[in-house]
Amino acid sequence: MDYKELADLIFPNAKEISYYEELYPERNLSEGAKVTRFAPSPTGFVHIGSLFVSLIDKKLAKQSNGTFLLRVEDTDQKREVEGGVQGILDALKDFGLQVDEGVVSEKEEIGKYGPYLQSKRKEIYQAYAKDLISKGLAYPCFCTAEEIEEKRLTQENAKIRPGYYGVWAKCRNLGIDNMVEKINNGEKYIIRLKSPGREDKKIKHHDLIRGNIEFPENDQDIVIIKADGLPTYHFAHAIDDHLMKVTHVIRGDEWISSVPLHIQLFQVLGFKPPKYAHIAPLMKEEDGGKRKISKRKDPEAAVSYYHKEGIPEDAVTEYLLNIANSNFEEWRRANPEKSTDEFELALNKMGVSGALFDIVKLLDVSKNVISKYSKEKIYEDSLKWAKAYDAELKTVLENDKDYAIRILGIERGIEKPRKDIAKLSDIKYSMEYMYDDIFDKQSNYEFQKVSDEKEIKQILEKYVENYFDISDDKQMWFDKMKDLAEELGYAREVKLFKKEPEQYKGHIGDISMVLRVVITKRQNTPDLYEIMQILGKEKVQKRINNYLNK
RNA sequence: GGCCCGUUGGUCAAGCGGUUAAGACACCGCCCUUUCACGGCGGAGUCAUGGGUUCGAUUCCCGUACGGGUCACCA
Secondary structure: OOHHHHHHHHOOOOOOHHHHHOOOOOOOOOOOOOEEEEOOOOOOOEEEHHHHHHHHHHHHHHOOOOOOEOOOOOOOOOOOOOHHHHHHHHHHHHOOOOOEEEEOOOOOOOOOOOOOOOHHHHHHHHHHHHHHHHOOOOOOOOOOOHHHHHHHHHHOOOOOOOOOHHHHOHHHHHHHHHHHHHHHHHOOOEEEEEOOOOOOEEEEEEEOOOEEEEEEOOOEEOEOOOOOEEEEEHHHHHHHHOOOOOOOOEEEEEHHHHHHHHHHEEEEHHOOOOOEEEEEEEEEEEEEEEEEEOOOOOHHHHHHHHHHHHHOOOHHHHHHHHOOOOOOHHHHHHHOOOOHOOOOOOOOHOOOOOOEEHHHHHHHHHHHHOOOOOHHHHHHHHHHHHHHHHHHHHHHHHHHHHHHHHHOOOOOOOOOOOOOOOOOOHHHHHHHHHHHHHHHHHOOOOOOOOHHHHHHHHHHHHHHHHOOOOOHHHHHHHHHHHHHHHHOOOEOOOHHHHHHHHHHHOEEEHHHHHHHHHHHHOOOOOHHHHHHHHHHHHHHHHHHHHHHHO
């Protein structure tokens, strides 16, 4: 018997590989166009690191007029979770990372290089595995899990490199007849690559991010087809990225040590290898040290966390871009209004060691992003967020849309907008005192410098009696505040007070603070004039009376 | 442990043979301001370590320490 017959015995129904080579022709793309792919496995929530990688995939494809595709790597049925694919789709959609090709919903896909669900590509992998077997480049292995484990222990005890290679690759030299016999006897087996590599030889690899790296060649006879007939990651990666004509493989740097294997696989299969870019992981600080953000321990590892917190997706995107290329910040300052789509991302500007994911900085980015929103946009976004996470806020926003928009519009849309909202979940706090039912329930007034009740009441009485007129424009209102201050023995300008503090009881700021606290029960609020305008005459009057009569 | 990779202020980082070692976040101070915020100005704070190479090393080489990744029929 020869290899050809062995291959036929193992995969009797597999097609010739020429069939697939013809089925998937070269892409007709312009010079320099990059084909990238996001290839997650649906094993749980989408990790912020995966999002980071796919953001880079998307940008690279887009800025080169290439193609960004989504391939789902569902070859491990044991780890697969329900709704995993939908979660991936939702994350991409939320972050505006539409794919040009690949899986687009739980049931549909678009593009000519599919299927894009690895579980549906079983016959393709098997065809290539069969081809390898028929050429003597792969072979069935009958070792049991226990045998392998035992081998590993032996190797460890003897302090030699563990693995299935060289003399340890027992089934490699079984002989075709023995293999056939075992198969005919119904013994279970998997398919291994017959690695042509030698550990004492080096392979050079040029990584788009990490530069030149040298590794020992791979000499492990790794598994390519598992007992369930599905391929391992490595084998699927080589076949899929070849057949889908992926030019640039962007992935987390936990893969970098597999590069020798992958390049070998491409060579054995007769494929041209893609270019690789290995991205450093996002880290988190813990006890003064750094560690990779962990799915299990860190809520912020899940992209859904940002959604829940109300941190806008575009803020997360900006922050991630900033980690990717630190010149992004400079670009943003020079182009405050441009879409991040216009930022040109460069792989060689990416850092090689893991960056700490800094929530404080993210929030700062988020403040800036939100400060540029129009009042209508922030209303819509807040409402959308509230519908999902805050029923009370939702009611408030919906009850009187115009009123809410006016509140959200305070000091917004101007050259130097307020930057006190970092996430949509801050909205409630920032507007609730504008609503009587909530205001009335709020706790006591906390004054600053002027806290004597008699004095406060006098200020209020004078204000209502001589100065309060809701139809005043801002300048008039302010001038009247100054007059009021003067009348009561306070300086009408802070400067005057600073010059001769002993001459006055205080200054205009102290008077304003009294009014602010009485009207809002807050010491920190945006522009008081605007607040009063939005509340209107009755409410302002009522709030003042509330205090006077309490 | 083997193999890869890395280490610039608290954090993200630019620089990569000669620089007062950029910038951003955070922090502190001052100014502006009716408060807060914004904005403006200023401050403190860094090249892991030991050896080389060199007229000169943050930048190049070697060692050490520390950190990360990886060594599955998981991706």
